[in-house]
Amino acid sequence: MRVLLVEDDILIGQGIVAGLRKHGISVRHVDTAAAAETAQLEDTFQALILDLGLPDLEGLELMTRMRRFEPELPVLVLSARDAIEHRLAGLQSGADDYLVKPFDLRELAARLHALVRRTQGRAVQTIEAGPLRLEPDSGLAWLGGEPVTLSRREVDLLVHLAAADGRWVSSDALNERLYGLGEEVSSNALSVHIHNIRRKLGAEAIETARGLGYRLGWSCSQ
Known part of the structure; x- marks a missing residue:
């Protein structure tokens, strides 16, 4: 599995990349919304891990823009915003899953695998x-x-x-x-x-x- 990680904290991003690699997941890490959109055009990903607090664009807006390119792209929001209102807003905006920081990398890997399994059958009809x-x-x-x-x-x-x-x-x-x-x-x-x-x-x-x-x-x- 290859996923795109959009996380503006470089140290956190490096830790996620290293941790998921141990679970057999390849990760491309970018730290801005602009870099994420470029990566989407250059590469193929089975899922998107998305931080909400990006420096150049709100994370949920980025999700909307990336979904215009790939409507069925599974999205897992990874955020320190832990209030129920934030989690509901993320899920109601179209995210497939929401995981609050701090988190266990084993749980993140398991959620990613579950997301990809659930979305493999989705397809554009016409x-x-x-x-x-x-x-x-x-x-x-x-x-x-x-x-x-x-x-x-x-x-x-x-x-x-x-x-x-x-x-x-x-x-x-x-x-x-x-x-x-x-x-x-x-x-x-x-x-x-x-x-x-x-x-x-x-x-x-x-x-x-x-x-x-x-x-x-x-x-x-x-």
Whole structure:
């Protein structure tokens, strides 16, 4: 499991990284909301550990923004705010779990594993973007009401771009989301998928910008 830790206290963050590593959990630690959003575009995470008292943005607002990119991202709030009002606010705002500092690293690891197990079955049912209607689970797609045949990789690529909600996604981030870290990928694999999608859906389906990456050419709803 790989998780993103957003914690502005460097010493606490280092302790969490070291402790979770002993439980087989890989952690990327950032200390600002801006760095968290960058990490989300660059990497793939199974869960988010979120401190609320960040220097550049309130933690719950960051959660809302990151969920626009990945609606099903499991979020565990880790905070010194221990009043029942704070815990209720966190959970009612969409957090999946809330753990108060100080805490036991064994409990944190156990809660993370439980979160990921509970959310593995969640999936986006339908994506509608411009003239495109796409069902990620079945791989069925329609363009202007007419059926279109897409490969599994093409479907996955469109799902990731739709989840970015208009933001640019780098080729490195897309390659990792499509293939993971352990799979051998040819240097032009992504370009081939982009070419095929444009051929089937139209050149406007995916936009490209040098130095920024790719994004869906149509605004979408999920």
